[in-house]
Amino acid sequence: MEKLSPEKAAEMLRRGGMNVSVAQAVIVLEFLRKLADIVVSNYLDRHW
DSSP: OOOOOOHHHHHHHHHHTOOOOHHHHHHHHHHHHHHHHHHHHHHHHHHO
């Protein structure tokens, strides 16, 4: 699976009405990846 680039994320956020820089998009993507890891880990802990 291909990772979303910070440039693409910034563009998507701009289209959604949020004006963010590429540097800010990097931070958002890092946060979302950590959050996804936590959610998957919690799911697996409960269902395995």
